[in-house]
Amino acid sequence: METNGPVWVIAEQMDCRLLAVSLQLIGQARKLADRLETSVEAVLMGDNMDLQPQQLIAAGADRVYVGNAPDLADYQPELYTELVVNLAKARQPEIVLIGSTAMGRELAPLVAASLKTGLTAHCIDLVLDENNILEARIPAYGGLLSIICPEKRPQMATVAAGVFSIPEPDETRTGEVVRMEIPEHLPGRIQTLEIIQEESEGVPLESANIVVAGGAGAGDLEGWNIIAALAKTLNAALGSTRPAVDEGWTDLETMIGQSGKMVAPELYIGVGLSGELQHMVGIRNAKVMVAVNNDPKSPVFEQVDYGIVDDCREFVPVLIEKIKEYKEKQVTC
Amino acid sequence: MLNIIVCVKAVPDPKEACNIQIDPATKTLMRCDVPLVVNPLDKNAMEAALKLKEKMDAKITVLSMGPPEAGNIVKECLALGADQGILLSDPAFAGADAYATAYTLAKSVEHVGSFDLILCGMASSDGSTEWVGPEMGTFLNIPVVTMVKEIVEIGDEWWKVKAGFETGFRLVRVKLPAVFTVTRELNAPRALSFSGIIKARKKEITRWGIDELGVPEESVGIKGSPTIVSKLDSKESKRAVEVISGTREEKAEYIVRKLADEGVI
Structure with a gap:
């Protein structure tokens, strides 16, 4: 029986492809979870998410919650928030990590405020202190600040792509894939109609x-x-x-x-x-x-x-x- | 009538930001007389409100939380054309993180009364968190669109906006009342006009503290903040710099040779 709640990563896909930052965060979550003697759980929402959960498991996740539905193909703020918040209430994660992507930067505060907890922005390192509290490091005027969320749970942080490296995939790792229930009545105050990506000019x-x-x-x-x-x-x-x-x-x-x-x-x-x-x-x-x-x-x-x-x-x-x-x-x- | 609330933050002038340091003992900002200005992206929020007011019957309320000196930036927004200015200033509000700030602003919005649209800059130049707008929307239980870069369609209830999304955009249909956080691409903020400054002299700033909002002290300021700064490590330089001297030509020639030797050009 795990005494600590799991370490969570809200994974992200675009056009069915997992983003690198999601795998990078799984790698870091694994390190934190090992120290806390708990599990790594990923939450992934999209459509046709068949192979992606195994990729997250190979990177270090023990359990992947998958929301798989046409309505979830693109980021939908209300629906994604509702699914994550409800699952978080049930699973009681200790830590929740989200990529500092366009989606993550919106979803993270919507989830954090709903769960009445703190959220540290765009961390450049994540470590556990001597009391196993998450220290989220951010640069600020003239130094490196450690931000902690001592009482409220989960402890939440966003992290940009490239801060952590992608772990070497271990295809022999096994894990559990759990289907999330999608509500029949979709929340109806906001809809993403389409997401358009443009080729950027110049050298990336x-x-x-x-x-x-x-x-x-x-x-x-x-x-x-x-x-x-x-x-x-x-x-x-x-x-x-x-x-x-x-x-x-x-x-x-x-x-x-x-x-x-x-x-x-x-x-x-x-x-x-x-x-x-x-x-x-x-x-x-x-x-x-x-x-x-x-x-x-x-x-x-x-x-x-x-x-x-x-x-x-x-x-x-x-x-x-x-x-x-x-x-x-x-x-x- | 469209009731618009624009949230603005007084930030240390980003042009002088390198003069700001964190006090290692108290872990608070030592502002060292750096003047407070309107957070750059909040100017875009203000401009968006003014543009809407040019198109339709609208009322603009400016809301800011900060020290008493932040009254100046509220005044600036009144001079730009806001109808009403509210400054939330109370020692109890001090030390608030994004969560407590969003909570206090949300409570103030409820206190203002009816509203249709809340506009904020997408991020603040000093803290660089982007949470206040979306967390405020959550506390008010209304939809949120972050990184709005174009208002595509204005309807009675449903609006269509383009929001920045990685290398492109996300087209969003949203029902008002809602919170939009805006990016620089949305518009070009206008400059203050002399007549605006004169008119603003007659406009009063409303000042609210914790008593006016009627919120418990534990829910605001540092007490209402889930996150705290636990440590400050000073930055360490890991590189030994070679400062290149000589005339402009010599310096350029030298650095090109060095970079060629390093094999990086």
Whole structure:
């Protein structure tokens, strides 16, 4: 008999494919559950979910609750919330982990508030303290905060894709697949009519060898375009910080860091950004890091391999020329 | 008439955010005179309300929870064209996490009375949680759409909106009253006008504390917050930086050579 409630992962599928973050979370949930001597349970909602539960089991789940119905094919806020909340009330999970995806970022607070419990946003690490309380780590001004939810249960957290790695699948693992009952009367105040995905332009951030990221130091759209030109010259993906997104120079999709994308390029060049930890945690695994900032005291210079103190709007065009010269030489050799 | 409530948060000016540190002893923010401004995405929420008011008969109520100084940002929203401004300020509200904040705002919304649409920015620039809007909707038992980037169709009861979804969007049909959290793509917030500022001088800000809301002290502020900060670790730099000196040309040439040697370009 398990004394602790299970560790839960709300898994997610899009067009019937499990998202990588769901498997990554199963891997981390497994570690937490082993320490708590309890089980890992996944909740998966979709249509035609036949093989996906076994994938979750191979990644480390002991039990998978599957909601399988045409009405569940796309994320439906009310129905998904109702199913998760009812099951959570029955199963009493100790911990609930959800990916920081578009769905997770909406579903997690709907579930947390319904269960009257706390929810930590976009964690970059999850560990258990000496009392087996979940410490959810988030970067914040000048440090790494540990957030705990000492009394209310479950302890909930969202985590971005790429924070944890996908566990090696063990096809010999066995687990239980439990069908969830779908209510006959569907909740009727909100409906997802369709989900459209567009091909994004340029090099995708997650798989890019080189990432050029720009921040507030760009100054204006013209300055931003200079940074974008550097990315183009290097055939790099263009990333950003929140201030650059807030200024409207680029889309939220390009934001790197705690509440954005996690990247692991060979080369990272941060231009006109101050090295806020919220951003820098997104590039922890970069091989070589360069920063350009006009303030010699900027914290970014404590976090990179090469620092260039200069006005990025003046320096970057020169850098672009030098890179082009270098590339031309490579071709002629 | 469409009753719109816009929730705005006073945040330390993101442009000066690097001057903010966390006090290692108390684990609270040391704001160090960084001025408070309207959270950037809340400006988009405010703009959405103003656009709706241009199209139809609407009343805009601005709601903010924060220290007394946050009255300035409520005033700013009145100058932009809001009809009514409410500031929730009470020492009992201090230290609230997203849950307690959403609860307090939800109770205030009930206190305001009738409403059709609640608009919030999708995230705050200081805390970066996105929970207040959806949790408020849950407490009010009304539907929620997060990351709204386009209002496609305005009906009597049912509206259609596009919400951001990974690399595309989600088309959602939703029945009012509802909560929308909005993204920057929704609109371009207007600037303050001189006449707006003059008009706002005559508008009063309503200030509510815990007594006006009639909520128990255990349900708000730090006491009503399920989550707490337990530890602060200072960041550690894992890289030894080489600062490159010389003229602009020399610096550029040097870094290109270094990156070529490292085999990364």
